[in-house]
Structures are given as structure tokens and as C-alpha cells.
Amino acid sequence: MEPIQQIRSRTVVLPFTNIDTDQIIPARFLRTTTRVGLGKQLFADWRYSADGALKPEFALNRPEATGCAVLVAGRNFGCGSSREHAPWALLDYGIRAVISTEIADIFRSNSLKNGLVPIEVDELTGQWLLEHPGAEVSIDVAGATLRLPDGSAVEFPLEAFVRYCLLNGTDQLGFLLSREREIAAYEQAARP
Amino acid sequence: MFQKVWEQHAVVAETPDTPAVLYIDRHLIHEVTSPQAFTVLRERGLKVRCPDRTLATIDHSSPTRSDQIFGGVPIAIESAATQIAQLQRNCVEFGVELFDLKSDQRGVVHIIGPEIGFTLPGQTIVCGDSHTSTHGAFGALAFGIGTTEVGHVLATQCLLQRRPRTFAIHVPGALSPGVTAKDLILSIIGEIGIGGGTGYVLEYRGAAIRSLGMEERMTVCNMSIEAGARAGMIAPDEITYSYLKTRPRAPKGDAWERSLARWHTLASDPGAKFDREITIDSSRLEPMITYGTNPGMVVAVSGFIPERRDDPVFDKALAYMGFTAGAPIGGQPVNVVFIGSCTNGRLSDLRSAAQLLRGHHIARGVRALVVPGSQQVKKAAEAEGLDRIFIDAGAEWRESGCSMCLGMNGDTVASGQYSISTSNRNFEGRQGPGARTLLASPMTAAASAVRGRVTDPREFLNG
Numbered sequence: 001m002e003p004i005q006q007i008r009s010r011t012v013v014l015p016f017t018n019i020d021t022d023q024i025i026p027a028r029f030l031r032t033t034t035r036v037g038l039g040k041q042l043f044a045d046w047r048y049s050a051d052g053a054l055k056p057e058f059a060l061n062r063p064e065a066t067g068c069a070v071l072v073a074g075r076n077f078g079c080g081s082s083r084e085h086a087p088w089a090l091l092d093y094g095i096r097a098v099i100s101t102e103i104a105d106i107f108r109s110n111s112l113k114n115g116l117v118p119i120e121v122d123e124l125t126g127q128w129l130l131e132h133p134g135a136e137v138s139i140d141v142a143g144a145t146l147r148l149p150d151g152s153a154v155e156f157p158l159e160a161f162v163r164y165c166l167l168n169g170t171d172q173l174g175f176l177l178s179r180e181r182e183i184a185a186y187e188q189a190a191r192p
Numbered sequence: 193m194f195q196k197v198w199e200q201h202a203v204v205a206e207t208p209d210t211p212a213v214l215y216i217d218r219h220l221i222h223e224v225t226s227p228q229a230f231t232v233l234r235e236r237g238l239k240v241r242c243p244d245r246t247l248a249t250i251d252h253s254s255p256t257r258s259d260q261i262f263g264g265v266p267i268a269i270e271s272a273a274t275q276i277a278q279l280q281r282n283c284v285e286f287g288v289e290l291f292d293l294k295s296d297q298r299g300v301v302h303i304i305g306p307e308i309g310f311t312l313p314g315q316t317i318v319c320g321d322s323h324t325s326t327h328g329a330f331g332a333l334a335f336g337i338g339t340t341e342v343g344h345v346l347a348t349q350c351l352l353q354r355r356p357r358t359f360a361i362h363v364p365g366a367l368s369p370g371v372t373a374k375d376l377i378l379s380i381i382g383e384i385g386i387g388g389g390t391g392y393v394l395e396y397r398g399a400a401i402r403s404l405g406m407e408e409r410m411t412v413c414n415m416s417i418e419a420g421a422r423a424g425m426i427a428p429d430e431i432t433y434s435y436l437k438t439r440p441r442a443p444k445g446d447a448w449e450r451s452l453a454r455w456h457t458l459a460s461d462p463g464a465k466f467d468r469e470i471t472i473d474s475s476r477l478e479p480m481i482t483y484g485t486n487p488g489m490v491v492a493v494s495g496f497i498p499e500r501r502d503d504p505v506f507d508k509a510l511a512y513m514g515f516t517a518g519a520p521i522g523g524q525p526v527n528v529v530f531i532g533s534c535t536n537g538r539l540s541d542l543r544s545a546a547q548l549l550r551g552h553h554i555a556r557g558v559r560a561l562v563v564p565g566s567q568q569v570k571k572a573a574e575a576e577g578l579d580r581i582f583i584d585a586g587a588e589w590r591e592s593g594c595s596m597c598l599g600m601n602g603d604t605v606a607s608g609q610y611s612i613s614t615s616n617r618n619f620e621g622r623q624g625p626g627a628r629t630l631l632a633s634p635m636t637a638a639a640s641a642v643r644g645r646v647t648d649p650r651e652f653l654n655g
Contacts, residue, residue, distance in 0.1 A: 016505050018386055018486050022619040027600040031253050031271035033227035033278045035339075045621045050607070074505065076387035079420060079486075080619060082322040083225065084338035102387055105356075105422050106322060110338035159354075160209040172340075173232070176348040179204060179213050183350055186203040186215055 078107025299566020309439025537565025555644025
């Protein structure tokens with residue numbers, strides 16, 4: 001995972017609540033044994049017609065969405081399945097942060113393992129962002145703040161451990177492996 | 193109950209700055225969310241720490257047609273065949289037990305764990321699948337994880353976790369005839385909303401829960417994630433113990449007695465505090481069905497599609513479904529009926545569907561697919577002659593698998609078609625691009641198959 005300090009980008013907005021992981025990447029694209037190249041299937045059934053042509057009206061397909069690295073969506077983004085293919089697809093497409101008033105638990109956890117920054121904001125900020133697609137925002141991981149175009153800064157929850165992992169590109173497996181002594185002791189004591 | 197299981201498994205307690213290191217007793221894996229995790233192990237030269245705590249099966253992408261499983265016909269979808277072959281290779285290389293394609297123990301991951309007694313009370317259980325919450329029916333702390341975390345558990349048998357909050361759902365009273373565990377959990381999701389459980393572990397309590405059999409309790413816990421909760425739990429009791437006692441991998445003899453003594457201490461203490469609580473009036477529940485594109489968009493089968501003003505997301509859902517606000521849901525046309533999945537693919541589910549279908553034929557033009565949750569469920573159903581009832585009624589009878597629940601294995605619903613499904617998700621495209629899914633109980637699905645339109649199963653029960 002690459003270290004992330006700052007993200008500066010215009011936003012692309014999907015103004016829907018409860019966007020589930022089946023929309024982010026439909027199940028038929030999970031028949032893969034690698035984690036690469038899933039970006040082309042991101043939001044497949046919203047982005048493409050049945051004949052494979054791009055739907056020009058869909059937000060991600062509009063010319064002004066080109067290069068946007070921050071996705072804004074309605075409440076409860078990423079609900080549903082535990083598929084890590086969802087953050088893999090977003091990252092492969094070029095999205096590096098997701099902003100919503102609520103982000104589903106498993107999606108949030110999977111995002112943090114891959115360097116996709118999940119940002120939960122208050123209702124007012126969320127509403128403003130939904131109403132202003134293309135807003136230029138900047139995200140500071142160290143300070144856990146989102147800066148809006150008017151210069152105001154909104155803090156978002158990002159606990160110290162995951163903040164450290166994002167800033168340093170640290171993979172959490174290394175941390176678990178370093179706890180070998182404690183794990184072995186637990187197994188010794190608790191194994192029924 | 194949750195706190196007890198959590199504290200018993202905390203290898204390292206959480207601090208304000210760092211998550212807990214939580215020990216995992218049982219790890220279930222399948223072909224779709226594990227290959228990338230084994231790749232990481234291979235790249236880093238790591239082994240599977242506890243192969244005896246790990247069990248693999250093939251369910252999500254496997255075909256359900258007998259000729260592709262047993263008849264020597266190649267698996268029709270090449271990428272599925274590749275994924276299955278990869279799991280077979282990974283299990284051999286890393287020494288993990290696999291219920292392979294032709295094994296009579298194979299089945300949907302959340303059906304087989306309990307079925308063989310791999311799932312036990314008081315355990316921590318994880319799987320790279322969000323419906324792992326199913327195993328909470330035994331008083332286990334069971335939740336879905338992503339593929340990176342599958343790798344963490346394979347390598348260290350541990351996960352880094354923050355302690356969730358607790359949410360008690362009290363269900364006093366008793367369910368009326370024709371109202372099932374599926375109707376209860378759909379009502380609960382409708383009540384608290386699909387994000388209402390986010391950040392919580394649910395605990396289902398009360399007389400209506402206690403009166404449910406283990407298979408019905410699994411149906412309830414299975415859909416906890418559809419309310420946003422990673423886990424749902426029910427305290428173990430005599431019904432739990434009698435279900436488990438004869439299971440092949442449950443403890444035996446003295447070990448059984450010792451386990452039983454430990455399990456008796458699991459239930460939440462009287463007066464236990466929860467972060468949130470609600471009470472559901474079970475006596476007023478009716479058979480339920482979804483009308484929209486998430487499991488919280490649910491009404492009584494006898495009810496009406498709601499009307500909402502100035503809600504474009506709601507309008508989008510109704511447009512996708514081709515439904516009109518204010519119309520009755522009963523009588524809406526049905527093209528496909530799917531009975532199966534980790535929610536409703538157990539023997540009691542098949543029995544309740546068969547009870548309704550006996551002596552009837554499905555309506556002209558309706559396609560019905562009955563997919564047992566495991567090969568053991570299939571065998572038991574055939575021993576009772578349920579397969580004959582389904583086949584005589586005009587339904588297809590298949591090998592076990594996730595099948596039409598998520599349409600990644602060849603079993604799909606065509607665009608624009610209406611499917612009454614006993615599965616767990618009615619998201620857009622879940623059963624195939626453009627497919628329109630209505631979630632319901634096996635009884636409602638069977639009744640609707642016979643009439644070819646959404647039908648209240650109580651019309652059949654009342655003669």
C-alpha cells in the first residue's frame with residue numbers, strides 16, 4: 001500500500017443513499033483470482049448499457065469527471081457484501097477517497113487496508129458536497145481534515161492506528177505478525 | 193453475551209490508539225474471496241497458522257447443474273472453473289481441508305459450518321462473506337471480513353478489531369401461522385433501516401426468538417448484515433445443544449460436558465446494558481415481502497407499496513422495479529421463483545415450501561429453481577421425497593450452491609423479470625443485470641409460484 005498524506009481533487013458526486021457493493025462491482029466480475037484491473041468494471045451496470053456502450057449521462061462518464069479522485073455519495077455508502085473487490089475497483093479506477101455521511105463497516109475496513117480513505121462527514125457538509133459536484137477539496141490524512149473550497153476545514157474520524165498506517169503505507173499484517181509472542185501465549189492458555 | 197465472547201478472545205486489549213488483537217476460533221473460506229489472500233501468503237513466505245481451525249468449501253461460483261458437478265461435463269463458465277481450481281491448489285499447498293466439488297459434505301459455507309458442528313457457541317468465527325453473521329445463532333461472535341483480513345487470519349489466526357456497540361432486539365410473544373423467521377427479520381430491517389445496525393452487534397432476545405428452531409434462528413442472524421450490523425447473536429439454550437449434540441465435529445463425551453458448562457455461562461446477565469434497544473411486537477407480524485432495491489424496503493404481502501414525496505432515490509427504486517406507489521404488492525406478476533441460499537436453503541425451508549407445493553403445479557410461464565443449501569440438505573430432502581414434490585410441481589431441483597442469490601454461477605434472472613427469492617439481497621442487478629428481486633419466505637415464494645403472482649401464503653394454509 002502506497003503512503004498517503006494529501007489528496008487534492010475535484011469531486012464526482014453520486015447523489016444516492018445506500019449505494020451497495022453490488023453496484024460498485026457486480027458479482028459476475030468477482031470470478032477473478034487477482035486484485036488488478038477491476039476499474040473497468042466499477043459501477044458496471046450504471047456506467048454501461050447492455051451493449052457495452054458508455055451511458056453518457058452517468059456522473060462518472062461525464063467529461064468533467066475525468067481525473068476526479070474523490071467520490072461523494074449519499075448516506076450508507078458501501079453497504080452489502082464484504083467483497084474487497086469494491087475498494088480494489090475504486091482504487092484501480094483512480095478514486096482515492098470516498099465521502100459520505102455514513103460508510104458501511106466492512107467496506108470501511110476493507111478501504112483502510114488498501115489506502116482508500118473513507119471520510120464520514122456531518123449532514124450539513126454532506127449535503128453541501130452532494131449539491132456541488134466538481135468542488136475542489138483537499139484531504140489531509142495527518143490532520144484528518146477535509147478542506148472545502150471556501151477554506152473551511154471539516155474534521156473526520158480517523159483513529160491514530162489507521163492514520164499511521166495510511167501515512168506510512170503500513171500493512172497491518174506486519175503489525176499482527178509482530179504480536180507472535182502474545183498470540184502463542186494465548187493459544188497455550190486458552191486452547192480447549 | 194457479546195462482551196463475554198469478546199473478552200475471552202482478546203489476545204491484546206484495545207487502547208484509544210490501537211485496535212484489539214482478537215483471536216479467531218474458526219475460519220471458513222471459499223473460492224471467491226480467498227485466492228488473493230493465499231497469493232499474499234505465498235509472496236511473503238507465510239504458512240497457514242492453524243489449518244485445523246480452517247475449512248474450505250466451494251459455493252459462490254460453482255454451477256448447480258448435476259452434469260457439471262458429477263457428469264463429467266466441463267464447468268460452463270471458464271473463469272469459475274479457474275477460480276475453483278485455484279482454491280483446490282491452494283488447499284493442497286497450504287494443508288487446508290476442502291469440501292471439494294464432489295464431496296457429499298460440500299455446500300454453502302454458512303450451511304455446512306453448523307451442519308457438521310464446526311460452528312459452536314462462544315466461538316469467534318469469520319469468513320470472507322458478509323453473511324457469516326448466520327453463525328451467531330449459536331451464540332458465537334461471527335462476522336464477515338474482506339480478503340486482506342482473510343490473509344491476516346490465515347497467517348496469524350487473529351484480526352485487528354475495534355469493539356462494536358451492542359443493540360438488543362427484543363421480540364416477545366409468538367409468531368402467527370404463516371409468519372416465519374424470514375418475515376420477522378425482514379420486519380426488523382424495515383423497522384431499523386438498512387444502516388440502523390451499523391457499528392453494532394445485534395442480540396435477538398425474547399420468547400418469539402426462544403421458540404424458533406436453530407435453522408430459523410440462523411435465518412434471523414443471517415440477515416443482520418442487511419441492517420448494517422456485522423454480527424447478530426442469540427444466546428444458546430437447550431434447542432442449540434440438542435441441535436449440536438449429534439453433529440460429527442461437536443465435542444463428544446467429557447469434552448461435550450465441559451463445553452456445555454462453559455456455554456451455560458454465555459447468555460447476557462440479567463440487567464445487562466445495551467447501547468441501544470428496541471422491541472418488536474411479534475403478534476402483529478404478517479408475511480413480508482420487499483418491493484424496492486434494498487432489504488429495508490419491505491411491506492406485508494397483504495399491504496401496499498408506500499408513497500413518498502420528494503424522494504428521488506425512492507422514485508429511482510420504484511422505476512427500477514416497475515412498480516407504482518400506492519398499488520397493492522399482492523397480485524404483482526412473478527416470472528422466476530428461487531428457493532435456496534444461506535438465508536433459506538436448509539431442510540426446514542425446503543419442507544415449508546414443499547408443504548405448500550404438494551398437490552399443486554407452478555403457474556404457466558413461471559420458472560422455479562429449488563437449490564438445497566448443501567449436499568447433506570439435498571440428501572435429507574430426497575430421503576423425505578421433497579425432491580419429487582418440487583419436480584412434480586414443475587420446479588428444477590439442483591445441486592447445492594449460492595446459485596441465483598447472486599447470479600455469478602450461471603443461474604441468473606433475465607433483465608426486467610420479476611423474481612421472488614428466498615435469498616437476502618434485492619439490490620439492483622443482484623440476480624442478473626436488470627433483474628427485479630422480491631425477497632420473501634419459502635412459503636410466500638411457493639405460494640406465489642403456484643399463482644404466478646405475489647400471493648399471501650396464508651391463503652393456502654386456510655384451506
